[in-house]
Amino acid sequence: MDNFIVHSLLLISLLLLLYGAARVFYSIWWKPRRLARRLNLQGIKGTPYRPLIGDMKELVKLISEAWSKPINLNHQIVQRVDPFTLNNVQKYGKISICWSGTRPRLIIKDTELMKEVLSNKQGHFSKPPLNPLILILTRGLTTLEGEKWATRRRLINPAFHLERLKEMLPAFSTSCSMMIERWKNMASPQGTGDMDVWPELQNLTSDVISRAAFGSSYEDGKRIFELQRELIVLVIEAMQTLYIPGFRFIPTKKNQRRKKLNSKIKSMVRNVIERKEHTMSIGQSKVDDLIGLLLQSNKDNQMTTEDVIEECRQFYLAGQETTSSWLTWTLIVLAMHPDWQEKAREEVLQICGKNEPNFEDITHFKIITMILYEVLRLYPPVIALYQHTNNETKIGDISLPAGVDVTLPFLLNNHDPELWGDDVEEFKPERFSEGVSKASKDQLAFFPFGWGPRTCIGQNFATMEAKMTLATILQHFSFRLSPSYIHAPYTVMTLQPQHGAHITLHGLQVVS
Numbered sequence: 001m002d003n004f005i006v007h008s009l010l011l012i013s014l015l016l017l018l019y020g021a022a023r024v025f026y027s028i029w030w031k032p033r034r035l036a037r038r039l040n041l042q043g044i045k046g047t048p049y050r051p052l053i054g055d056m057k058e059l060v061k062l063i064s065e066a067w068s069k070p071i072n073l074n075h076q077i078v079q080r081v082d083p084f085t086l087n088n089v090q091k092y093g094k095i096s097i098c099w100s101g102t103r104p105r106l107i108i109k110d111t112e113l114m115k116e117v118l119s120n121k122q123g124h125f126s127k128p129p130l131n132p133l134i135l136i137l138t139r140g141l142t143t144l145e146g147e148k149w150a151t152r153r154r155l156i157n158p159a160f161h162l163e164r165l166k167e168m169l170p171a172f173s174t175s176c177s178m179m180i181e182r183w184k185n186m187a188s189p190q191g192t193g194d195m196d197v198w199p200e201l202q203n204l205t206s207d208v209i210s211r212a213a214f215g216s217s218y219e220d221g222k223r224i225f226e227l228q229r230e231l232i233v234l235v236i237e238a239m240q241t242l243y244i245p246g247f248r249f250i251p252t253k254k255n256q257r258r259k260k261l262n263s264k265i266k267s268m269v270r271n272v273i274e275r276k277e278h279t280m281s282i283g284q285s286k287v288d289d290l291i292g293l294l295l296q297s298n299k300d301n302q303m304t305t306e307d308v309i310e311e312c313r314q315f316y317l318a319g320q321e322t323t324s325s326w327l328t329w330t331l332i333v334l335a336m337h338p339d340w341q342e343k344a345r346e347e348v349l350q351i352c353g354k355n356e357p358n359f360e361d362i363t364h365f366k367i368i369t370m371i372l373y374e375v376l377r378l379y380p381p382v383i384a385l386y387q388h389t390n391n392e393t394k395i396g397d398i399s400l401p402a403g404v405d406v407t408l409p410f411l412l413n414n415h416d417p418e419l420w421g422d423d424v425e426e427f428k429p430e431r432f433s434e435g436v437s438k439a440s441k442d443q444l445a446f447f448p449f450g451w452g453p454r455t456c457i458g459q460n461f462a463t464m465e466a467k468m469t470l471a472t473i474l475q476h477f478s479f480r481l482s483p484s485y486i487h488a489p490y491t492v493m494t495l496q497p498q499h500g501a502h503i504t505l506h507g508l509q510v511v512s
């Protein structure tokens, strides 16, 4: 009998071992090769599959090389910022394959197909499976799919209507004025000063979101977002090391700090929400901030307090660094092109004179708008979007099996002479003089805020903030690149200046 049990156990162990081995073989060998064959048979070429690591080694090698040295002062930035995708497209064509680990990744550098993916008419695309660490930062709109996403998007939308944003403009203006005052105080008695504007503009966009989201609880909001910022840095750090499933639960010092920050942020936002709910219920609070607007459109309680907390954190994650990246590159580019800086300043002074720009003024800026678009083209804060096929699907003539990642490389499109002409690498805001649709050869090749149902909900917010900030800076300062500026765009979530954005400011006497 004992023998029988021992043999049975041995047999079960053997079967389990065989099953495990078969699963490993299937996922790291058979499945990737089968998916690659399906794509290759349609004439799509790319890098060969290397078990487990995919193209990681090559990617790290190219990026380390590119990011180790700055580039000349021009706008040819693709080779530095995203050398791996560029290499792949140059070698294998507009539609090519590379590998993120065991998953094939299709790079689609074709405007029509990119829009088809983002339109997602059949609903077969979703965001790629997320690193669980990202979910510590937010479980808001960007991380949701299907019905849950649609309901949430419907509830959040009203908070971003232009009319609502109009009411938030004074908050934007206050943040701007505070920054300008700080810059004036930092300047020499002659009104000149060297400054790294990247942290300054990050501060500004944090301040704007705190005011816009938290209104009268702005001080709490600022503290909450400071903690969120610390958490983001810790999460990025963890994401840059090898991902080991379950490691985040081990109580290391950093894991404990992440956990502590997370619960502190949540409880602080919860307090603000409860206070807001209370004052709204007794009619003592004006609904003019994002939290109030979310609570107002959530009358049927389709969102829980937890959901509202996650959306607040989401606003910061999606809207803070993107907008500061946009503004920073705008100042750098205008410092490189003093003629356009002067044209922009003339427009601002003509429309607003000495006054703070108001909503009407902002809608009349033409040159400022063209400049901001051209900067978004050359230096898009989001350089690519990523999708994943959940089911077998078709785009154009291509059949995509389930389980394929997709990269849509905005940056490459924005620097493509076929779409923009031979002067693609030049800063020419006049391309946008008749709007976005006439700027490129292919109508609508430009969608820095995404496309389709998941297009950026904060586009108007960011645009208004960027116009207000740029106009105010131009009223008070002229600027050029500082001798210590090093031109080195690179990406950490967004497109950033690797060695800062040092410019020399000269105070202007135009505004008292």
Ligand code: HEM
Binding pocket: 141, 142, 143, 153, 314, 315, 316, 318, 319, 320, 322, 323, 326, 381, 382, 385, 386, 448, 449, 450, 451, 453, 454, 455, 456, 457, 458, 459, 461, 462
């Ligand atoms: C220059 C500034 C900005 C850029 C370039 C930008 C870009 C984008 C892009 C490309 C997407 C689409 C992502 C995808 O399809 O996967 C997106 C989505 C989103 N953005 Fe922005 N964004 C900016 C500012 C903002 C601001 C200021 C906010 C909020 C205050 C915001 C909130 C969001 C949210 C919540 C989504 C998710 C929409 C959804 O999944 O339905 N963004 N953004």
